[in-house]
Amino acid sequence: MADHNPPTAGAATKVPVDGKRNILITSALPYVNNVPHLGNIIGCVLSADVFARYCRMRGYNCIYVCGTDEYGTATETKAMEENCSPKEICDKYHAIHKEVYEWFNISFDEFGRTSSSKQTEICHAIFKKLLENNWLSENTMQQLFCDKCQRFLADRFVEGNCPTPGCNYDSARGDQCEKCGKLLNPTELLHPRCKVCQNTPHIRDTDHLFLELPLLKDKLEDYINSMSVAGGWSHNAIQATHAWLREGLKPRCITRDLKWGVPVPLEKFKDKVFYVWFDALIGYVSITSCYTTEWEKWWKDPENVELYQFMGKDNVPFHTVMFPSTLLGTGENWTLMKTISVTEYMNYEAGKFSKSKGVGVFGNDAKHTNIPVEVWRYYLLVNRPEVSDTLFTWTDLQAKLNSELLGNLRNFINRVLSFIAKEPGSGYGSIIPDAQGAESHSSTKALGEKVGSYVELYIEAMEQVKLKQGLKMAMSISSEGNAYLQESQFWKLYKGDRASCSVIM
Structure with missing residues (x-):
């Protein structure tokens, strides 16, 4: 799993090159308030x-x-819990995320954050284009307002009794009841209370800005229909996108009554910020602009750049509907996503990962097990939930380590290297021998043909972003190597047919 030309600190930044395949890769920006x-x-x-x-x-x-995706209600809530500012929360958790990914050997060219000045600058530029092109509308919404705190309360700043018949859980959040799982609006809660001061808020009108998705529908559908086929979108991405389209596109609110976020550059809305799902996606662009001042060569050249995006299934509609609609609405020539690779969920033992309940393995836990990072990387990839949910279990990790990494790959490498390292008379004194006559060695030629076909299958799988299949093909090469060693009985050939033994080594 060694890298090839890994990005190094201080290395010159790359821009698209004429005549080469230029690939821009992003993965969903992890939210900053957890590990x-x-x-x-x-x-x-x-x-x-x-x-x-x-x-x-x-x-x-x-x-x-x-x-890291840093704006929004969840960060403000976490800051309140930890009695510090949202900026301090973001600084703390950005460092934790960075450390976890460095330990996992993730080879970013740039790992940034959405709370940068570049983010504000690019968000404002995109917003102004949408405004100029008449893709935005204004509408009045009803929201809970706390007189004591003198603020509108975003969904996570409200708690109350769940309105679902038979539930009545008394600590339901404004966006969801954790007990029965029902999605809620804050105004639906019974006996609502402000999470900050515990006072009872009341309903008040507030004006917000909306992205008119129904008006952008034709442009969006043209993009989806052409790119989902040509780009080879994963099946689950196509399903999730068409489910959104079937339900009918609705105007999408892009502003919030919060303090922590990109400010809206209009006098009437100066006390509001952009909704995190509007600004976070623009983070891909702003982080690229922190990597290179020539970021537009990546993001505004769809003829020469292929955009590949990686994420879990819950993020799909934001990347296949919201983000392309936002970019299409500017009327500029943006590089839109060509290929999306979506995973289902990986669950832990008998249930879901949950930090609050202490269930699962988190990035910093993996580091403290003393299990080498390559083992973690291998197990996660071989267990990648490409088409259905998968399960992490400790017994399966142990079994795959013993049978596949040790029994197959390590066995193959170790047998060859240890034999070459043996002293002359029983080995090669740590010098790899010449392979004279390899072209006429029948079992070696047969191995070469098998390996060649595996390499072709590996490339085919990787080009289609079927990473689990690619890894399977790579491990098959190791299995073929083991079979070749065993059948050749090289340790006997060393005494009786040194030339053949040398070919095999």
Whole structure:
């Protein structure tokens, strides 16, 4: 799993090159208020990392950008819990994320954050274009307002009794009841209370801005219909996207009554910020602009750049509907996503990963097990939930380590290297021998043909972003190597047919 031309600190930044395959890779920006668990890692950053390494090995001109998603209600809530500012929360968790990904050997060209000044600058530019092109509308919404705190309360700043018959859980959040799982609006809660001061809020009108998705529908559908076929979108991405389209596109609110976020550059809305699902996606662009001042060569050249995006299934509609609609609405020539690779969920033992309940393995836990990072990377990739949910279990990790990494790959490497390292008389004194007459050695020729076909299958799988299949093909080469060694009985040939033994070694 070694890298090929890994990005190094201070290295010159890359821009698209005429005549080369230029590939821009992103993985869903992890939210900053928690520690990533193994499901997050395989769903986003590790999958994108493996594809980026493959592209570099193939000689493609490729960059891989990612970063922490830092704005929104969840950060404000976490800051309140930890009694500090949202900025301090973001600084703390950005460092934790960075450390986890460095330990996992994730080869980003740039790992940034969405709270940068570049983010504000690019968000404002895109917003102004949407405004000029009349794709935005204004509408009045009803929201809970706390007189004591003198603020509108975003969904996570409200708690109350769940309105679902038979539930009545008394600590339901404004966006969802954790007990029965029902999605809620804050105004639906019974006996609502402000999470900050515990006062009872009341309903008040507030004006917001909306992206008119129904008006952009034709442009969006043209893009989806052409790219989902040509780009080879994963089946689950196509399903999730068409489900959204079937339900009918509705205007999407892009502003929030919050303090922590990109400010809206209009006098009437100066006390509001952009909704995190509007601004976070623009983070891919702003993080690239932190990597190179020539970021537009990556993001505004669809003829020469292929955009590959990696994420878990819950993020799909934001990348296949919201983000392309936003970019299409500017009327500029943006590089839109060509290929999307989506994972299902990886669950833990008998249930879902949950930091709050202490269930699962999180990035910092993996580091403290003393199990080498290559073992973690291998197990997550071989267990990648490409077409259905998969399960992490400790017994399966142990079994795959023993039978596949040790029993197959290590066995193959160790037998060859240890034999070559033996002293002359029983080995080659640590010098790899010449392979004279290899072209006429029948079992070696047969092995060469088998390996050649596996390499072709490996490339085919990787080009289609079927990473699990690619890994399977690579491990099959090792299995063939073991069979070749065993059948040749090289240890006997060393005494009786040194030339054949040398070919095999």
